[in-house]
Each structure stands twice: as structure tokens, then as C-alpha cells.
Amino acid sequence: MVLAHLAGIKVFATGGLGGVHRGAENSMDISADLTELGRTPVAIISSGCKSFLDIPRTLEYLETQGVGVGTFADGRVGKVDFPAFWTRDSGISSPAVIEDERTAAAIIAAQFSLSLSSGLLFANPVPSRHSIPKTQMDAIMARAILDAEESGSTGSDNTPFILARIRELTGGQTILANRALIEANVIRGTRVACELSELEKTPVELADGTQPYPANSVRPATEEVAANRITETRAALSNFNRGNEREVDIFVAGSLAIDLSCDFNPNKEASATSPQPQTSNPARISQKIGGVGQNIATAIHYVNTRVQFCSAIGNDSAGSMAREMLTAKGLSVSAIVQKPSARTAQYVAVNDAQKDLVIAMADMSIMEDCNLEIERVWKPRLDKCKPKWLVVDANWDPYSLQQWIKNGKDIGARVAFEPVSVAKSKRLFASTAIDNSGLGVLPDHGVSLATPNSLELASMHEAAREAGVFEGDDWWQIIDAMGLSSSGSRDKLVAITNSNLVDQGTPQQSIQLLPFIPTILTKLGDKGVLMTQMLQPGDDRLRSPAHAKHVLSRADPDHPTIGGVYMSLLPPAETVLAIDVISVNGAGDTFLGIIVAGLAKHRPKTLIDLIQIAQQGSVMTLKSKEAVSPEIRVLRDLL
DSSP states (O other): OHHHHHTTOOEEEOSOBOOBBTTHHHHOOBOHHHHHHTTSOOEEEEOBBOTTBOHHHHHHHHHHTTOEEEEEOTTOOSOOBOOBTTBSOOSSBOSOEEOSHHHHHHHHHHHHHTTOSOOEEEEOOOOGGGOOOHHHHHHHHHHHHHHHHHHTOOGGGHHHHHHHHHHHHTTTHHHHHHHHHHHHHHHHHHHHHHHHHHHHTOOOOOTTSOOSSOOSOOOOOOHHHHHHHHHHHHHHHHHHHHHHOOOOSEEEEOOOEEEEEEEEOOOTTOOOOSOOTTSOOOEEEEEEEEOHHHHHHHHHHHTTOOEEEEEEEESSHHHHHHHHHHHHHTOOOTTEEEETTSOOEEEEEEEOTTSOEEEEEEEOGGGGSOHHHIIIIIHHHHHHHOOSEEEEETTSOHHHHHHHHHHHHHTTOEEEEEOOSHHHHGGGGOGGGTTTOSOOOTTSOSOOEEOOBHHHHHHHHHHHHHTTGGGSHHHHHHHHHTTOOTTOOHHHHHHHSOHHHHHHTHHHHHHHHTTTOSEEEEEOGGGOEEEEEEEOTTOGGGTOGGGGGGEEEEOOTTOSSOOEEEEEEEOOSOOOOGGGOOOOTTHHHHHHHHHHHHHTSSSOOOHHHHHHHHHHHHHHHHTOSSSSOGGGGGGGGGO
16 A cells, blocks of 8 residues: 555555454554554555454554544445455444445545545445355354464464465355455446546635645536535535444543552562562562543443543553553544643552552543543533443542533433542532532432442542532432431441441441432442432332332432432452452442443343442452453343
8 A cells, every 4th residue: 555655546456454353452463554554545445354353443443543434335225334354244333334436536535635644444345145144254263263272373373374264164165255355346446546536637626715635637627516526525524424423322531541550579488568668679560551431441341332431641652552552452542632741641559469559659630631622522522422321530620520520411411420539539529610510419410320439438528518518408408308317317327237337427428428429339348339329209119128128218209309218238249369369450440330331221220230240340350460351241241
């Protein structure tokens, strides 16, 4: 494609394209032609990439490189799959659908008129009569990949081995398909090139005096022809852009960071279990992609729920690394904004010999001045994505947090809040964010769910008290409507939870915050999760004998928005031995990601069921070297 560009050739037809290899999140094995297409302005006509590659991550990587991708409809109506070389269907929807060669030519013309350095990929499916059925191809592919692993064929030997094995297993069908798709691509490419040539012969101008495509000839054209071609170009670009706008179930707005984990690793003879201050300590140091928002988005992605992650990075090596690692995971980076004057966030955790956190240092300053980006970049994207849930973490400064909550409330999305830390958890009730923050009290609340630990809950409660929100008439009206006993509820709180929690004030604090956050899941480590929830009128649990012991209070039956208060202390999914814990950093983020993914389903399971599933995911992350364990994928069917 480099030679084609140097020769002035704008349309390049070929057989297939390389891609992101399976397991690239570890091996970083990504075909060089994807990167080249991101910096070479050529339109490629190909039959997609081979199906033993990771097609979803390939498409995400192309998006990262700024490459527009579409698939020819080829007689089909509506959405179509991005082709998988020998088969027309991959199970992965194409980012855009190209109706015909004229539409493709209009897109190419518009692309060149903008002087962009990136290319375009138009996928042309293999002719139907030579397409191998997807189910047959999937089985053959799985067998070929397994054979490659067993034979030890890795690196540069991997692809030739798999291709040869596929040819054997299909009895030579792939050779016939190869010939057919190459002929089809050459024909399609020729037609696109001819249409492009015709477009370029008409020197027309838009209203602002610019040309939608360069003119290579002065052949005259009627005003009607010129107007029609301008309309075609605009329509093609509009359809192409709409194809790249994806509705999602969950929109995550939070931190993206490079995490350094420093685990104290004393000599066998040493008795110390924790690093000593003011001196150097032996350690095992690892680096990975992190950030609370990123961890939550990854967990949601792993359990097969549509998610859009937005964050900010700097123009530095850490930012480049973060983008590459996100792409390798299969997460879209289209909402990752680069701030040239800022540093990409970094987090350094120092852990003791048991992997428990001793101290952490975080540089999240990039998250504390994003007001313009929220309004100009992320809010329009949030509006277009139409998520059911918006997840925000407390790494945003108080004013930005206020903006996010209000934006989520305005589009009707439910908002989940992750407090991040004791200090940052206060930002939800910071005095600068109270006015017009969208927090409000039921039924006009801005936050629907929060997942603090007990220390973060206490900090949130303190911040709310200092802000004076417990003195407002609206708060008192909700507290009064809950129907709590005027003689005190300590005995019932102890019966539902335990005396230690009640003495710490954890249940009481969560109850007092319910008017602002109707569902609070307090993470208690190896003690489980305390679920405190405001019930709506008519909730089945208000009448169920099985739930009676957990119904702390009942509101007046005629109250329009409040049914009562429900509280339950749920035990941990598993007691994890200290020797089995590899990292604690992403366990809470995994928990919230799975909870919200479950709540976003068309028919969600009960919250108690989701908590139990999410706890299983947290345990998997505790035992994983990754910030979020890839093993949580096994939980997707449980949701």
C-alpha cells in the first residue's frame, strides 16, 4: 500500500488483511499492515481478515489508527457482518454498510479532500457460492488452532501452520474460496476506481467555497450533476458516520492509568512482613494498565455487555501504552481524549508480603480539569450512546463529577458511583458540587447506586453532614416517610447485621444516605457485602415472608415513591487464603462492573443474585495478576 500511495494509486484491491492475533493482550502480536493503513491514505478493498484472528480487536485497533471501516452490502439489506475471509459471516457487525461502489467512491473523495493521512478499509465478502458456512469454519478453526498449540507452532510459524491445517481440514475448499474472493475484490476495486475517477472529473464547490473532492480535470458538468454529486457525498459521509456511532448499555467515565505494583519480597531468612520506611526494600514490581474506570469498563466488557469507556491521557509514552493495551483488550478508544499538556495518570501501590496495601501514590491530576472535554466531547457522545447506566468514579474533580451526574440524569440514565478512596469519596458531597449537582433526593435523585467500602461510606457520610444536607427539609421528609421506628432500631439492625457493624455505625450511615442514593452496597472484605436499599411501593419483598426479617421498615402504603427499607448482610462467596491473593487492587472495581452489567440486562436478576455473582468475580481478580481477571468471562452466562 505504501508503493500504491507513492504512485498516486488511491484504490488498492487485495485478498485479505492482517489483524490482531488472539491473545494479543499478552503477546502484542498485531499485523503491521493495520498500523500502515493508519498512516497511508489508500482505500483497501479486501475480504476482511482471516477468522483465526481476533476480529473484534482488529476492528477496535483500526478505529484507534483512525481507519474508516465499512462492508459492502452485496445485495443484503440492513446490518451486515464484517466478513471473515473464507466466510461471509463472522458474527461481528460491520461498523458501517456500503451500499455500492458509488458510495465508496464518494467516501474516498471526501477523505482525500480533508488531507487526512489515514486510509480506508472496504470489506468485500467472498461470493456466496464459495463461502464456507460459519459453523463449519468455526469448528475447523478451533481444531487448527488447537493443533498449532499442541505442535508448538508459535511466532512466525503459527500462521503458516494454521493455514496449511485449514486447507487440509476443508479438503481444499479454502483454495477455491481464495481464488473467488481475489477475483471479486479486483472487480469491486476496479468499479470503485472508475466511480472515483468520474467524481474527480467534476470540479464543484460547497457553500463555503471548498471542494468535496479534488478535481483532476476541467471537463464541464451541469449544475444538476454537480448538485447531485455533492448530495451523494454528504449522504455517504452521513451514513458512514452513523454506522460508527454505537448505542451501548453502559457508559463508564473514569480514570485510566498505568499501574505499578510493588510487592514486598523479603529474603527467606527475614521475619519482616511489611516494608520498612525510609530505606530500600526488596520487591517484585509489575506494570499493567489500570485506573478505576478502566477496570470497571474491562469487567463489563469481559462479561459481554456493550460498554463505552471515556477518559483522558497525556501525549506521552504512558498514554501511548495505555491506548495500545486498551485496544488489545478489545475496548474502544474512540472516547479517549489526549491532552497534550497533561501527564497520563499513574498509580503506584506498595504492598506487604501478603499483598495487602501499605501505601499508594496516585498522580490523577489529568482528571481534575476536564470541564471543556466533558461538554464538547464526552457529553455529545453520551447523548448518542443512549446508555441505560452511567458509571462515574471519584477521580473526577467535584465540579466535573457534578457535570457527569447531571448529564446522566438529563438523558434518563441511572448513575452508579464508585468512591475510589476515603479522601476522594467526599467529592460527591463536596460543597462546590451541591448546587445544581443533580444529586437531589428521591424521586429526583441523581445517583442510583454506590459501592463504597466501610471507610469510604463513613467518609461520604461525614462529607454529607459537613455540607449540611442532613438539615434540609427534603431529606427529613424522605427519612420520615421511610417509617423507621421512633424508639430506635438498634436491636433490629443487630439482628440483620451484627453488633460490630452497628457499633461502627455502618448500617446507620447507609440508611441516612438512602434519600440521595437509594441502593448502597458496602463492601466489607472477608465479612461480605452490606446491601441497603430503598424499596419502591409494591415491591414483592414487602409482602414476602422469606424477606420479612430484612425489611427494616415499611412506609405508608399510600406514599407515591417509597415502600420501605431493605437491609441484608450477604456472606462472601469464598474465603480466600492470604497465600492465594495476588492483588487486591481491582477486586472492588470488578464487583461494580459485574453488578452494573447485570442490572443493564433486559430482564435483570435480583440484586442479591447479582451480588453473589459479582463476589465470585472479585475472588477471581484477587487470585489474578491482572487488574481484572479475564476468567470472569465464565460468569457471563450467569447474568
